[in-house]
Amino acid sequence: MWSIHNRLDIIAKYEVLERVGFNAYSDVYRARRLSDNLVVALNEVHDYQSAFCKIEDLEILQNSLNVVILHEYLWWEDGNKDVVLVLEYLRIDLARVVREAKRDDCGIGIGDLKRWMVQILYGVDACHKNGIVFRDLKPDNLLVSNDGVLKIACSNCSSGLAWSSHEAEFLETKYVIIVSAFLLRFIFFKWLTWHTNCTPSI
Template sequence: MSTAKVKRCVGKYELGRTIGEGTFAKVRFARNSKTGDAVAIKILDKEKVLKNKMVEQIKREIATMKLIKHPNVVRLYEVMGSKTKIFLVLEFVKGGELFDKIVNHGRLREDEARKYFQQLINAVDYCHSRGVYHRDLKPENLLLDENGNLKVSDFGLSALSLQVRADGLLHTTCGTPNYVAPEVLNDKGYDGTTSDLWSCGVILFVLLAGYLPFEDDNVINLYKKISDAEFSCPAWLSSDAKRLIKRILDPNPITRITIPELLEDAWFKKGYKPPIFNENCDTNLDDIDAVFKDSEEHHVTEKKEEQPAALNAFDLISMSKGLKLGSLFDREQEFKRETRFSSKSSANEIMSKIEEAAKPLGFEVQKKNYKMRLENMKAGRKGNLNIATEVFQVAPSLHMVEVRKAKGDTLEFHKFYKNLSTSLKDVVWKSEED
């Protein structure tokens, strides 16, 4: 490989690895080349936005999100546009997902779960007061900062096709089935406030129990359990916690507990500290209109990479917990939806080995530069499992390979990774200590 590397830049930001992926957007780690500050950049396809006539609606959503400056909501700093894409520059939260904490360590103690739930309700209540609804609340969308404080991601951005009809209700069925409120599933319209609160109730149950209240491999049976609120609390929960969960997971949105009532609940109020923050600092909204203008003067410049992305010390630190670089090449792989390994093989050899290992497992392979997309043609519990891989250069003779679940079930990804790692024994580099 040539030693000259071309990084991909968007305006003043140098783009790094992909840290999240959805149906309509991708999120990449980036840093401000002028200040060195870490950010996350969400990339949307402008053609899809224009095709669905969502411009004015998205402008309103983004303007509202820029005005939201709550300590428990991921901040939206600025918006940029190119000829084909929209870039949302977001706060980078380095502590990982709450989901990983649960699956790796099991259920939380009531006092710890209560703290996260209080922060979640603070964020949800604040955003609702400004007419912003999430509609896809789940542990995977709850991040933790380096101090262990909860940050809700994608608030107002996860459902950009938000539509309120003349009856004042939303009518788009969306979200993750296990966390979705019954009224969302029956397609008769729903209130974003009460449906978000239901999802918060499911999250609270998961935090305290370590498993989902509603689960079934058959989607019809799952929907029936949700519609009937057919669940039971584990015996180890306190009576106050059980009582609150049942008031939140009330299948009737009219009688379901409201947030003002929740704030007065005995279990919720224990150790409660209202958030203290300043939301009156100036916010510039000029960049939102500029994003959708066709003139070149309003477009940011994009430079594309042609070689494996090189990782410097800044990138390595961003990928590890705090400043502990020892956790970079993960030894504990279980239940993660993103994992990495190091290799002294060439980038091309690594790519070939992954392709050879994936195809017998039923995956179709797409390659571009030093990135690969693997798609299992057989649908699993949550649709087709999609895997994204990328090769990074750490040093001339050392590469790091990231393997990430882009779509599908986390446990199926874990099973895939075990099979893959068996096939790649000759490629993976281990130190003498390992």
């Protein structure tokens, strides 16, 4: 049984349902908030410095519609326990969407692809305007809600960057080009090579 199940501060407010992901630095659980039954994601981060960088970034980006929502976080001054971020729960990421579409041989509607491309650009734009550079933009870190809204999971960001307006304009152009190239390759290469029988929605 994992440590989060035994933490009184957690179980007093949340029912931990299952572990849904992990890596070397954190564990992610699906949980239910007892006060209103809202399903949330509990991200137990094992590295204090990484946790607070993530908290700072998410608090700055709270008004962005295409970045995951941070509901609250739990931490202790003595540093003896891991920091727990309570996040908006999105059950599926873009990598899984691609795998399932390929497995089922039905492809992804071009309308969805266009919408997600724009939403990624909105999310990245919000990061850059606040001096945050997202360093790990990949399908695994792009989450999709039940109603089809794509949101960036800020798992690996660099914040506190400062640059002149000229440098910001250059960086914004550079990153938009990089993101656009990535997405265009994804859309036109992956989608066309699936050879699906489905009619994409426009």
